[in-house]
Amino acid sequence: MNSQHQLAHTFELIKLERQADLEYYRQKVLLRSLQQRTQDGTTWYPVKLKRDYIGTGERLIIEIERTNHLEKPHAFQSGKSVTVFSNAAGKPQKENVHGVVNYVRDNTMVITVNGDELPEWIYDGMLGIDVMFDEMSYREMEFALKEVMKAEDNRVAAIREILLGTAESEVRRDDVPALTFSSILNESQQRAITKIIETADVAFVHGPPGTGKTTTLVQAIAMTIKQEKQVLVTAPSNAAVDLLADKLSEQGLNVLRIGHPARVTEQSLSKTLDARIAQHQNYGELRELRKRMEQVRSTALKFKRSFGYHEREQRKQMLQEAKLLKNDADMLEFYIINDLLQNCEAICCTLVGSSHPTLRGKKFKTAFIDEAGQALEPASWIPILRAERVIFAGDHLQLPPTIKSNEAAKSGLAETLFEKGIRKHPERAAMLQVQYRMHEDIMQFSSEHFYKDELIAHDSVKRRILAANQVPVEFIDTAGAGYAEEQDPETLSRFNKEEADLVIRKVEKLIQEIGIEEWHQQGFTMGIITPYRAQVDYIVKLADASAILEPIRSLISINTVDAFQGQERDVIVIGFVRSNDKGEVGFLGDIRRTNVAMTRAKKKLIMIGDSATLGSHPFYLALLDFVQAKEFYRSVFEETF
Numbered sequence: 321m322n323s324q325h326q327l328a329h330t331f332e333l334i335k336l337e338r339q340a341d342l343e344y345y346r347q348k349v350l351l352r353s354l355q356q357r358t359q360d361g362t363t364w365y366p367v368k369l370k371r372d373y374i375g376t377g378e379r380l381i382i383e384i385e386r387t388n389h390l391e392k393p394h395a396f397q398s399g400k401s402v403t404v405f406s407n408a409a410g411k412p413q414k415e416n417v418h419g420v421v422n423y424v425r426d427n428t429m430v431i432t433v434n435g436d437e438l439p440e441w442i443y444d445g446m447l448g449i450d451v452m453f454d455e456m457s458y459r460e461m462e463f464a465l466k467e468v469m470k471a472e473d474n475r476v477a478a479i480r481e482i483l484l485g486t487a488e489s490e491v492r493r494d495d496v497p498a499l500t501f502s503s504i505l506n507e508s509q510q511r512a513i514t515k516i517i518e519t520a521d522v523a524f525v526h527g528p529p530g531t532g533k534t535t536t537l538v539q540a541i542a543m544t545i546k547q548e549k550q551v552l553v554t555a556p557s558n559a560a561v562d563l564l565a566d567k568l569s570e571q572g573l574n575v576l577r578i579g580h581p582a583r584v585t586e587q588s589l590s591k592t593l594d595a596r597i598a599q600h601q602n603y604g605e606l607r608e609l610r611k612r613m614e615q616v617r618s619t620a621l622k623f624k625r626s627f628g629y630h631e632r633e634q635r636k637q638m639l640q641e642a643k644l645l646k647n648d649a650d651m652l653e654f655y656i657i658n659d660l661l662q663n664c665e666a667i668c669c670t671l672v673g674s675s676h677p678t679l680r681g682k683k684f685k686t687a688f689i690d691e692a693g694q695a696l697e698p699a700s701w702i703p704i705l706r707a708e709r710v711i712f713a714g715d716h717l718q719l720p721p722t723i724k725s726n727e728a729a730k731s732g733l734a735e736t737l738f739e740k741g742i743r744k745h746p747e748r749a750a751m752l753q754v755q756y757r758m759h760e761d762i763m764q765f766s767s768e769h770f771y772k773d774e775l776i777a778h779d780s781v782k783r784r785i786l787a788a789n790q791v792p793v794e795f796i797d798t799a800g801a802g803y804a805e806e807q808d809p810e811t812l813s814r815f816n817k818e819e820a821d822l823v824i825r826k827v828e829k830l831i832q833e834i835g836i837e838e839w840h841q842q843g844f845t846m847g848i849i850t851p852y853r854a855q856v857d858y859i860v861k862l863a864d865a866s867a868i869l870e871p872i873r874s875l876i877s878i879n880t881v882d883a884f885q886g887q888e889r890d891v892i893v894i895g896f897v898r899s900n901d902k903g904e905v906g907f908l909g910d911i912r913r914t915n916v917a918m919t920r921a922k923k924k925l926i927m928i929g930d931s932a933t934l935g936s937h938p939f940y941l942a943l944l945d946f947v948q949a950k951e952f953y954r955s956v957f958e959e960t961f
């Protein structure tokens with residue numbers, strides 16, 4: 321398939337994904353009655369308006385309160401798009417107020433409203449709030465794909481042909497200066513930066529777990545800014561963008577965070593466009609203009625119910641004056657934004673955020689895409705449209721992007737542009753090799769299986785163990801013990817009660833071996849990871865009921881692997897759950913998830929599973945061979961509690 325066919329195919333897949341996402345939304349929200357939605361937590365009803373005020377960047381904020389104190393979980397969280405409606409009789413639906421959730425605490429929700437006016441009905445009560453479908457991301461992704469397809473004789477077309485077509489990557493730019501590196505960078509990190517600086521079009525930084533991908537990227541961005549003055553820095557999630565924005569600021573760089581203030585962390589808020597406008601030297605003037613405009617307009621609106629000729633004329637004039645004042649304010653704001661855009665060094669936003677109207681027409685020499693192994697291809701094209709060169713960083717051997725449509729995932733949407741590019745141009749990729757997290761025995765299997773055995777454990781971690789009486793890796797085999805997986809009939813999620821019991825007993829034993837005092841003092845952290853939601857819930861119940869775990873319960877997190885991506889713990893315990901006589905491993909077959917789970921551990925990794933079931937899959941068979949060869953293997957019958 322040539323590049324055009326591939327893009328047309330991807331276009332169809334993203335349409336499928338949008339449909340699946342919308343269908344999910346329809347089932348969960350649109351097709352349900354108000355009562356059902358309230359029960360399910362996709363609607364808060366009834367709510368009342370507590371107050372409305374102007375927040376950061378002159379945005380209108382409303383604070384609402386839920387009046388029936390439901391303690392059930394709900395779908396509202398910071399960053400979600402929502403709509404406020406009135407259920408009062410005769411209220412036209414079209415007038416709903418849209419906004420984005422800033423935060424939710426107990427029964428209170430704070431929302432930044434789109435637009436600068438509230439309708440009168442909002443003060444009349446009978447209000448409710450619905451979660452909304454995120455149409456904007458799909459629109460931007462589809463738009464970007466079309467632009468990439470249309471591109472001819474320009475940088476976008478060149479990059480398209482390199483990433484999807486048959487074009488070669490130009491090896492080296494001719495204007496590269498001699499590089500001097502920060503002394504903290506190791507050799508493979510320096511090689512990656514050299515590749516980034518040298519490339520004329522694309523480069524890939526492959527960062528396996530704990531290898532300092534962020535550290536490397538931040539240095540590379542700082543060095544690129546020295547040459548190019550300004551760069552675009554993106555990632556698929558707000559959390560990843562905030563992390564990078566913070567690290568770049570720590571390097572003393574002038575960072576501008578483009579994004580809805582409701583969606584960025586408290587720490588990044590001061591770098592947002594809204595906040596930076598408020599810090600600008602001309603902001604006082606802008607504020608004054610807006611205040612006057614507001615005064616004139618609200619006086620004009622007071623005439624609303626008078627119908628005399630004079631009042632009508634006066635009102636018209638005042639509204640005209642308000643309009644002129646608004647024009648002045650908009651012009652001044654435009655000037656301030658341009659000033660900020662021109663003078664900052666790193667513009668940081670999500671992939672979809674790089675389509676923000678303030679960046680319209682703006683071009684960059686280089687765009688960086690971090691966490692590119694989790695970025696949907698159509699979203700990755702959005703920042704590429706603005707750049708001459710693109711640098712991807714990520715690890716395609718950890719978690720892939722989340723996709724709702726199975727069909728789209730299977731037909732290719734699960735493959736990222738990063739993965740496609742790195743396969744086509746391995747010579748443009750640099751893998752970071754030294755990891756600063758895991759004991760070498762914890763690292764070894766992952767390294768052999770996923771990273772061509774090229775990972776090296778840094779001296780500071782390679783022999784680090786929890787305590788003298790502890791080995792770094794254990795595999796406890798439950799085969800033959802009669803454990804059986806079960807399935808929740810409603811959610812279809814799986815669980816295995818006997819295995820959950822064993823996980824808790826093993827954890828209790830470990831804590832007793834170390835000693836609770838010692839554990840506390842060292843503040844050892846632990847993660848219990850299991851692939852199924854139902855098993856997570858069951859283990860949480862057992863852990864909460866354990867008297868032994870009680871004093872250090874706050875140091876133990878229990879969750880599915882997705883919640884641990886990018887994180888690390890001193891101890892990781894994995895319960896594989898699957899135990900059946902058909903040898904079915906289900907979605908444990910996505911071995912990248914297991915790679916992520918295993919590589920979160922710093923000093924100790926305990927795996928618990930049924931070799932009779934797991935062994936039917938080649939990856940787990942290799943894992944069993946490995947633990948046996950290294951004498952990390954033990955049958956559950958040998959365990960004493």
Ligand SMILES: Nc1ncnc2c1ncn2[C@@H]1O[C@H](COP(=O)(O)OP(=O)(O)OP(=O)(O)O)[C@@H](O)[C@H]1O
Nearest residue numbers: 504505506527529530531532533534535756886887
């Ligand atoms: N050259 C280096 N020398 C010493 N320590 C380093 C070096 N590079 C990175 N580190 C350390 O390794 C740890 C991981 O670094 P960083 O957060 O940059 O990794 P990462 O690859 O982004 O992590 P992740 O696994 O979450 O992708 C940090 O504690 C960092 O200080």
